[in-house]
Amino acid sequence: MRKESLPRRGKIRTKLVLRLVFVALIPLIFLVVFSCQNTYQTRINSISELETTTILQAESTIKKWINEKFLSFRVVIVDPEMNSFKEISEEKQKFILINILKTDKNLEEVSFVDLEGVMRKKFIEGGIKAEIETIDFKQKEEFVKASQGKGCSSKTFFEQNIPKIILYSPVIDYQENVIAIFKGKVNLTPLQEILEPIKIGQTGYLYLVDREGNIIAHSLRADLIGENVKKIKGVQKVLEGKTQKGLDEEDRYTGICKEKVIGSTLPVFNFGIIAEWPEEEALQIVREIRDSTLRFSLITLAGIILIAFLFAQGISRPIRKIQKGAKVIGKGNFDFKIKVKTNDEIEELAENFNEMAEDLKEVQRLREVEIKSKALAKSLIKERELSETKDKFIKTTAHQLRTPTSVIKLAIEFLSEKKKEFSPSIQEFLDDALSGTKDLANVVNDLVAVSEFGFGRYKLKNPKAIDIIKVTEDIIDKYKFELKEKKIKFQFLIPGVGLEVQSTLRAMRFIIQNLIDNAVCYTKREGKIMVSIRKVKDFVEFEIEDTGIGIPKEEKKLIFSECFRASNAIEQKNVGTGLGLYLTKNIIEAHNGKIWFESEEKKGSTFYFTL
Ligand code: ADP
Numbered sequence: 127m128r129k130e131s132l133p134r135r136g137k138i139r140t141k142l143v144l145r146l147v148f149v150a151l152i153p154l155i156f157l158v159v160f161s162c163q164n165t166y167q168t169r170i171n172s173i174s175e176l177e178t179t180t181i182l183q184a185e186s187t188i189k190k191w192i193n194e195k196f197l198s199f200r201v202v203i204v205d206p207e208m209n210s211f212k213e214i215s216e217e218k219q220k221f222i223l224i225n226i227l228k229t230d231k232n233l234e235e236v237s238f239v240d241l242e243g244v245m246r247k248k249f250i251e252g253g254i255k256a257e258i259e260t261i262d263f264k265q266k267e268e269f270v271k272a273s274q275g276k277g278c279s280s281k282t283f284f285e286q287n288i289p290k291i292i293l294y295s296p297v298i299d300y301q302e303n304v305i306a307i308f309k310g311k312v313n314l315t316p317l318q319e320i321l322e323p324i325k326i327g328q329t330g331y332l333y334l335v336d337r338e339g340n341i342i343a344h345s346l347r348a349d350l351i352g353e354n355v356k357k358i359k360g361v362q363k364v365l366e367g368k369t370q371k372g373l374d375e376e377d378r379y380t381g382i383c384k385e386k387v388i389g390s391t392l393p394v395f396n397f398g399i400i401a402e403w404p405e406e407e408a409l410q411i412v413r414e415i416r417d418s419t420l421r422f423s424l425i426t427l428a429g430i431i432l433i434a435f436l437f438a439q440g441i442s443r444p445i446r447k448i449q450k451g452a453k454v455i456g457k458g459n460f461d462f463k464i465k466v467k468t469n470d471e472i473e474e475l476a477e478n479f480n481e482m483a484e485d486l487k488e489v490q491r492l493r494e495v496e497i498k499s500k501a502l503a504k505s506l507i508k509e510r511e512l513s514e515t516k517d518k519f520i521k522t523t524a525h526q527l528r529t530p531t532s533v534i535k536l537a538i539e540f541l542s543e544k545k546k547e548f549s550p551s552i553q554e555f556l557d558d559a560l561s562g563t564k565d566l567a568n569v570v571n572d573l574v575a576v577s578e579f580g581f582g583r584y585k586l587k588n589p590k591a592i593d594i595i596k597v598t599e600d601i602i603d604k605y606k607f608e609l610k611e612k613k614i615k616f617q618f619l620i621p622g623v624g625l626e627v628q629s630t631l632r633a634m635r636f637i638i639q640n641l642i643d644n645a646v647c648y649t650k651r652e653g654k655i656m657v658s659i660r661k662v663k664d665f666v667e668f669e670i671e672d673t674g675i676g677i678p679k680e681e682k683k684l685i686f687s688e689c690f691r692a693s694n695a696i697e698q699k700n701v702g703t704g705l706g707l708y709l710t711k712n713i714i715e716a717h718n719g720k721i722w723f724e725s726e727e728k729k730g731s732t733f734y735f736t737l
Contacts, residue, residue: 138445142438143431150430158423165415170388173408174371177390177401180326185394187320188334192395196277198230199295201308209299211240211306219246224253226310234290235311238297239263241273241304263307268294272307279396282314282336287352289314289342318343318351330403333382335361337396347383355382360389364398378405444472452479460487521577527570535563565701568643572703575636579709586716591626592634594666594737595659601639602657605646612651619658625666627737633713640706641670641733647699648674648731665719665736676727685723686711694727710735 201222208214223236227249235256237248243264248256263269271278272294280292290313297306317334321343324332331346339356355361359379363370370377370391381387387402388409444466451464460483466476538559545553602618609616627634645655653673660667675694677685684690689704696702714721714735725731 137442139435139438139442142441143434146434146437147427147431150434151427154423154426154430158419161419162412162416166409166412169409169412170373173388173403174373174377174390176326177330177388177403178371178392180324180330180332181390181392181399181401184321184324184332184334184399185392188317188394188397188399191316191320195230195232195293195310195312196295199226199277199293199308199310201226201295201297201306203297203299203305206300209301209303209305211238211246211297214306216247220249223247223249226308227251227253230310230312232313232316233310234313237309239269239307239309241306243269245309246306263309268292269307272296273304275302275304281338282340282342282397284340284352289317289336289340289351314342318348321345322348326401326403327407329407330401332399332401335364335398335400337365339365341382342397350382353382358382358400360387360391360400360402361398364391364393364400367393369393441472444468444476448472448476448479451476455479455483455486458490460484460490517577520573524570524573524577528574531563531567531570535560535567538563565699569701569703572705572709575709576705578632579636579713584709584712584716586629586633589628589630589717592629592631594625594627594634594638594668595620596624597631597634598638598642598657598659598668601635601642604639605642608646609655612646612649612653614646614649614652615654617654617656619656619660621660625659625661627666627717629717629737633717637710637713637735638668640710641668641735644706644733645670645672645674645731648672648695650674653730662736667734667736669732669734671730671732673730676729676731677723677725678727682725686721 203214219238223238227233227236233251235248235250237256237259238246240246243262243266245258245260245263248258250256268278268280273296275296275298277293277295279294282289282291284290290311293310293312295308295310296304297308299305321332321334322345324345326332331344333344333347333350334342335355336342339354339358339361341350341353341355344350356365358381359376360370360381368391370389377390378386378388381389381402381404383404386405388405389400389402391398391400393399447466448464451462454462455464462483464476464479466473538556542556542560545556548556598618602616642655642657649655649672654671655673656669656671658669658671660669675698677692678694681690681692685692686707687704688708690708691702691704711721714737717737719735719737721733721735723731723733
């Protein structure tokens, strides 16, 4: 029984497409990830570089500005007479302070503090004398530092939201000894002016914070000055005194404008500079490159899928053809040819299928032949059985008919010999009876011969040397009466020596009697019959020539057929089986001999045989 076809496990085309796409996808994903990562890193580096450069640029300007301040506040008393602050006259003190105040418009108030920590003179903008501060400056760290010869500053502070700072600068004599401290309040607004022109891209900015995290200056948003932003990550770092370059993940944080930024920081003097660039703009190019890479990848992927599909189609189509062809062949159509032209193993496979179909066709043909021959053998056996039954029947009937026929014939011949004793009408009746009995005897003889020599199956059994001349003489003897009555001239030509053939007496008698009987029967009164027996090479040749009715030209080829009688013969004599020559030919051929004849209608016939 044919097996149920297995459930489909997926089309080969789909599998191929998936595999090819999978293979192509790995480098593609790698390419996308690598390219995005690379672009991102490169961009981060360049952002960091830009921010650092900008910060350094601002740093140098701020430093320069502050240094200039310290320089302009440095008071040196070059008079060798004045080696202590007390020796500087009050007029002189006023003059120095107001001069310094005039030279720097960012200076809001100036004062001198002696080394005892007591303020001596103080002026504000416009050279107005101000009230002396009564605090003990010795307690102030900045004072201590300045009295050691180093300029230093206070914490930044705000007045009406304007950042300000106090600078402490030593006053030195000609021997460079500190004799007092100059104290100046400086408005830090110029720092805002320094930062303002500095830009990072369109949206990036720079700002300056003091040690508390208050904004002193902002390149984009002056309105934020004074705001405390110490919670901002970048600010925290700079307050810790760390320099950062915007390269780490930590450097991406929420900036003061509440948006994600990439920040870099640098502590400078006692401020911190922070550069922040909103990611929105800073990483825009990364996003654009990422988007175009993704677009390119998607298009490439679509292309790969298409190519993979076409490629897979190219492979799966011939396979499907073979599959369909195999089904057709499987259903028994062995003439079906699978046509695949791929010049590879698939084409070879298709050819193998075609060859297999050829082989199956041959097997089927052989099986059919086997079935037919079995059926044929069966019917032959049946036919042979039937034929044997028929032969048996003919044999029995013929033998049983022979005795009464002979008795009747003998009786009528006996009466015919004395027919003169009977009336003319009885004589005529006796003639008819004799002729009829002879015909009947002939038919019975043929039947006996058929039962003996069969229909084409006769085989010569136990042959022995037979004197053919003697057999012929005996038969001629039987026809003496008839020959005499029909006044037929009879000639019998034989060689001087006896001639023998390897046969049986019955066979030889049947052949020769049949030929002589036909010659006598179909030769009219006063005709001629000549029988001749001779040796030709290794054979014995028998010839019987008559001047009888002959055989019509168009019927000659049927003469040796079973039960055939020529039309002129039927006219001549009603009774006859048409078996004589047929059996004669069979018997002669069973001897490996030959029989043939020459005849012309109305002139006569000559029959020959060789043994
Ligand atoms: P049958 O003589 O009983 O008819 P045969 O088989 O002996 O049968 O002969 C077959 C036929 O051959 C005859 O019917 C006859 O037509 C033809 N035939 C045979 N011998 C002769 C002959 N000597 N002359 C003319 N016709 C002949």
